[in-house]
Amino acid sequence: xxxxxxxxxxxxxxxxxxxxxQWENDEKLWYLSNTLTPFSRFSLEQYVxxxxxxxxxxxxxxxxxxxxxxxxxTTIGTIDLFDFDPHNQRAGIGILIQExxxxxxxxxxxLDLLLRYCFExxxxxxxYCNIAKFNTASIxxxxxxxxxxxxxxxxxxLIGQKWVDEYFLQLIKS
Numbered sequence: 268x269x270x271x272x273x274x275x276x277x278x279x280x281x282x283x284x285x286x287x288x289q290w291e292n293d294e295k296l297w298y299l300s301n302t303l304t305p306f307s308r309f310s311l312e313q314y315v316x317x318x319x320x321x322x323x324x325x326x327x328x329x330x331x332x333x334x335x336x337x338x339x340x341t342t343i344g345t346i347d348l349f350d351f352d353p354h355n356q357r358a359g360i361g362i363l364i365q366e367x368x369x370x371x372x373x374x375x376x377x378l379d380l381l382l383r384y385c386f387e388x389x390x391x392x393x394x395y396c397n398i399a400k401f402n403t404a405s406i407x408x409x410x411x412x413x414x415x416x417x418x419x420x421x422x423x424x425l426i427g428q429k430w431v432d433e434y435f436l437q438l439i440k441s
Contacts, residue, residue: 269330269380274373276330276346276380279315283331286342287311290363298399298426299361322389326351332364332377343368346377348385356392358385362405369404378412386440393439399424400432414438 269276279287290296291306322328327349333340344364351358360381364374385391396414398405406416414436422430 269384270335271376271380273334274343274376274380275333275335275340276377277333279318279329279331281312281315283342284308284311284315287315287345290345296363298424298431299363322348322351323353330381332373334368334373343373344377346381348381353389356390358389358391358394360394360396362408374408375411378408382412382438391440393437395435395437398434398436399426400434406434406436409436409438412438 268278288306288308288311291302291311297303318325318329327347328351329345329347331342332344332346333342344362346363347361348358349361360378362374362378364377382394385394394414396409397420398409400406400419410416415438416434417437418435420433420435423433424431
C-alpha cells in the first residue's frame with residue numbers, strides 16, 4: 268500500500284467489483300480507455316481474482332485510490348500503469364477520479380505517489396499518457412507533475428460523431 272497525506276493507493280480487492288462495474292460501463296468514460304463494449308460483472312470478477320498484482324507478469328497494475336477514515340475507506344478512483352516495459356523501463360499511466368472528488372488535489376497526490384513508486388521502486392526511466400485535447404483538467408494535472416506534451420495526434424479519437432485530437436505527454440526521469 269502506498270500512503271500519502273490524504274489518500275492511499277491499494278491493490279484491487281473482490282469488494283471493488285461493483286465500483287469497477289459502474290466505472291467500466293459508464294459510456295461517457297469509454298473514450299479514456301478506448302472501450303467499445305460493456306464489461307460483464309463476471310469478467311470484472313475474473314480480472315480482480317486473476318490479477319496477481321505482479322506488474323512484471325501482468326504488464327499492468329491497477330491501484331484503487333482511497334480516502335482513509337476511522338471506520339472504513341471511501342474509494343474515490345483508480346490509477347493504472349499499463350504497457351509496462353521493463354526492458355525499456357517505461358509504462359503508461361491513466362487515472363480516474365469520481366466526479367464529486369475532482370478538483371480537490373486527490374488526483375495530484377495519487378499521481379505523485381505513483382510517480383515516486385515508478386521511479387524509485389520499479390526503476391522506470393520514463394512514463395507517458397495520452398489525453399484528449401479537450402481534457403484540460405487532466406492535461407494540467409500531468410503538466411503540473413512534470414509531464415510535457417511531446418506530440419499531437421490529429422483526429423485520433425472518435426467520440427460520438429466527432430473526431431478529437433489527442434496529446435501524447437511524457438515524463439523522463441531526471
